[in-house]
Amino acid sequence: MKQMINPYLKNLNKIEFVVTYACTGRCKHCSEGDHPTCGERIDPDIAANAVRGIATEYDIKTVMTFGGEPLLYTDAVCAIMTAAKERNIPQRQIITNGYFSKDADQIRTVAAQLAACGVNDLLLSVDAFHQETIPLGIVKTFATESKKCGIPIRLQPAWLVSAADDNLYNIKTREVLAAFSEFEIPVGEGNIIFPEGNALKYLAEYFKDELPKNPYVEDPADVRCLSFSPGGEVLNGNVYQQDIMEMIRNYAP
Ligand code: SF4
Incomplete structure (x- = not known):
């Protein structure tokens, strides 16, 4: 940590952006x-400025963008990642379902933009649930173009339940993963x-015994x-109306 400006955020090391709630998927587990x-x-500029400001005061290790489907708004993703790269934030992540366009040229262009703005950890969501509504062929095209651009x-x-469980969804997920074996993607x-x-709505029968916890819940006293x-x-306010550093300084759980 460079400077402790608020004890409730003394361990702050990550910034994440839900770029949009819009999505091309209709997943049963969402x-x-x-x-x-x-x-x-x-807003791309406000988000990028927030990254710059926070990274000036804190040793941020990761900036992540996700959604919805973040690549419906590549401008925002690229503005955020460019700022993260400028500030030498080591891990610059995106979680995407890989389906934002059917056009091969557009897919190629977006992959090149992501490489240029410094994305260095692309997490591609593929499994039985995503592939019920997201065409695998297009996702493979995006994976191919991203690999060509050198994006890890x-x-x-x-x-569902656990990676080892043999329910029908997990069996299908293993088939989907096998369909990517030619790409040698970890x-x-x-x-x-x-x-x-949706998981509670459509998959309730799988949540009878020990319930998996939401891993994304934060301790408000140790953000x-x-x-x-x-x-x-963000925090207890809105970055469109207030300066993010002011919000960090004044934050209380
Ligand atoms: S799980 Fe991801 S891809 Fe599926 S609907 Fe939700 S946000 Fe979209």
Whole structure:
């Protein structure tokens, strides 16, 4: 840490942006529930300036962008990642379902933009749930173009109950992962689906015994990750209306 400006954020080391709630997927396991096909996106300049300001005061290790589908608004992702690269933040992550366009030229262009703005950890969400509504062929095209541009990729499956459980969804997820074997992309540990949003609605029968916890819940008295919504909400305020450093200074749980 460079300077302790608020003890409740003394361990802050990550910034994440929900770029948009709009999504191309309609996943049965989505913890956010139903998504619009288009919608509000985080303001690129305000988000990038927030990264610069926070990284001046804190040793930020990771900046992450996700959604919804963040690549519906590549301008915002690139503005955020450019600022993260400028400030030497080592891990610059995006979580994407890989489906933001059907146009091969557009897919190639976006992959090149992501490489140029410094994305160095691309987590590609592929599994039984995503592939119910997201065409695998297009995701493979995006993976191919991203690899050509030198972006490190990991496959990021969602598992139901546990990665070892042999329910029908997990069996299908293993098939989806096998369909990527030719790309030699490492498979990350993924995540265990927890009972919120659509998961609670459509997969309730799988949550009878020990319930998986939402791994993204923060301790408000020890904020390690600042999370921005597409509407600018963060901590107890809104970055569209207040200076982020002022908000950090004044924050109390
Ligand atoms: S899980 Fe991801 S890809 Fe699927 S609907 Fe939710 S945000 Fe979209």
